[in-house]
Amino acid sequence: MRQAGAYSGIASGGISGRTGPHSLPLARIKKIMKNSSDDVKMISGDAPIVFSKACELFIEQLTKRSWAVALQAKRRTLHKDDITSAVMATDVFDFLLNLVSDSTGTKDDGHQAIGK
Amino acid sequence: MKPPKNNKYQLFLYLISALTGAHGAGNSSNINREQPILLHDRPHDQYMPAANIIRIMRRGLPPHAKIADEAKDTVQHCVSEFINFITSEANDRCHREQRKTVTAEDLLWAMARLGFEDYIEPLTLFLNRYREMESGRTSMHGEPFVKCTVDLGLPPGPTNYGLQAWPAGQAHGVFDAHGAMMMNGMNNYYRDNHGGGSSSSGQAAALPGFDPYVQFKRSL
Numbered sequence: 551m552r553q554a555g556a557y558s559g560i561a562s563g564g565i566s567g568r569t570g571p572h573s574l575p576l577a578r579i580k581k582i583m584k585n586s587s588d589d590v591k592m593i594s595g596d597a598p599i600v601f602s603k604a605c606e607l608f609i610e611q612l613t614k615r616s617w618a619v620a621l622q623a624k625r626r627t628l629h630k631d632d633i634t635s636a637v638m639a640t641d642v643f644d645f646l647l648n649l650v651s652d653s654t655g656t657k658d659d660g661h662q663a664i665g666k
Numbered sequence: 667m668k669p670p671k672n673n674k675y676q677l678f679l680y681l682i683s684a685l686t687g688a689h690g691a692g693n694s695s696n697i698n699r700e701q702p703i704l705l706h707d708r709p710h711d712q713y714m715p716a717a718n719i720i721r722i723m724r725r726g727l728p729p730h731a732k733i734a735d736e737a738k739d740t741v742q743h744c745v746s747e748f749i750n751f752i753t754s755e756a757n758d759r760c761h762r763e764q765r766k767t768v769t770a771e772d773l774l775w776a777m778a779r780l781g782f783e784d785y786i787e788p789l790t791l792f793l794n795r796y797r798e799m800e801s802g803r804t805s806m807h808g809e810p811f812v813k814c815t816v817d818l819g820l821p822p823g824p825t826n827y828g829l830q831a832w833p834a835g836q837a838h839g840v841f842d843a844h845g846a847m848m849m850n851g852m853n854n855y856y857r858d859n860h861g862g863g864s865s866s867s868g869q870a871a872a873l874p875g876f877d878p879y880v881q882f883k884r885s886l
Contacts, residue, residue, distance in 0.1 A: 574718050579749065582712055583768070586750035590757050592767040596793060600770045601749055603792045604777065605714065606722050607785050608748050612741060613723045617731065627732040628723075630740045637744075642781035645751045646744050 574602045615640060713742045752776045 579598040584590050613628070615636035620628050634650040637643040719742050723733060755776035756768050770793055777785050 573722055574714055578711065578714055582714075582746050582749045583753045585712060586753040587757055589761070590753060590768060594767050594769040596770045596796065597768055597773055599796050600773045600789055600793055601752075603789055604752070604773070604782075604785055605745050605748065607788065608782075609719060609722045609741060609745060610726045612744060614726045616737070617727055620731075626730055627734055628727070628737045629734045630736040633737055633740045633744070645780075646747055649743055649747050650740060
């Protein structure tokens with residue numbers, strides 16, 4: 551019996567149906583990578599491939615954690631505040647703190663009384 | 667609805683919206699911000715397409731779950747920030763090592779370093795299968811589903827992130843690159859250029875129905 555699902559890795563469904571292994575457009579990934587800093591010169595061909603999967607994992611992780619917050623509040627709709635809470639509660643998402651606290655536009659010093 | 671003739675009323679509304687932070691749904695290009703300009707102000711091609719992101723989000727949610735629009739926007743922004751974050755770290759490493767090209771291995775290294783160790787294993791599997799398929803496509807000459815059993819006794823290399831050989835099964839299904847495709851083994855890590863290059867699209871696929879670049883043909 552085969553082990554992990556082919557090509558899709560083991561952590562998630564990976565491939566969406568049979569439409570192809572990459573759920574995210576490689577060209578767009580490459581563009582974002584190039585804009586991450588001025589001195590990103592060259593990107594190897596399979597670097598966007600890595601991100602196509604990594605972003606899936608990232609989205610899944612962020613979504614699941616955010617959904618846990620919504621569930622706690624007995625809601626069935628995922629809100630931005632849930633994402634903010636998940637970011638604040640997860641160390642590895644620290645790099646997103648400015649992004650999420652900025653866009654909520656509530657308190658100005660980054661301290662959100664949102665964590666439940 | 668604002669009465670147009672009353673400036674005080676409009677000023678009042680502005681103050682209220684400033685106090686409550688209600689700058690409009692999804693509108694994050696903002697006003698009182700001490701932090702530098704963030705991704706909100708960038709054009710749309712600096713984000714992954716929302717449809718793709720939403721589809722991936724839904725995979726992890728129960729069927730009845732709903733997602734607010736602003737939540738979708740936020741995740742979209744977070745994804746770009748994630749790419750930036752990892753790429754910057756990987757790029758710094760390249761500079762330190764005086765290399766010009768950011769490789770897949772650099773990205774994996776950066777992710778491990780920045781706390782995303784959990785991603786490394788699935789990504790490594792994913793990447794290896796991708797490389798197997800690429801090399802299989804260029805070297806199999808149209809026989810993708812040769813049934814064979816290949817036993818790879820690959821030693822773990824220093825940068826293989828714990829790669830292991832797994833026993834090949836019978837080839838079946840479009841995406842099974844398993845035994846049939848293991849032509850070049852797992853040490854493709856440093857190869858930047860595969861036959862045909864990974865950046866080209868629309869190559870004659872050795873695997874019928876399989877096209878890793880199908881997203882270029884898909885209209886979202």
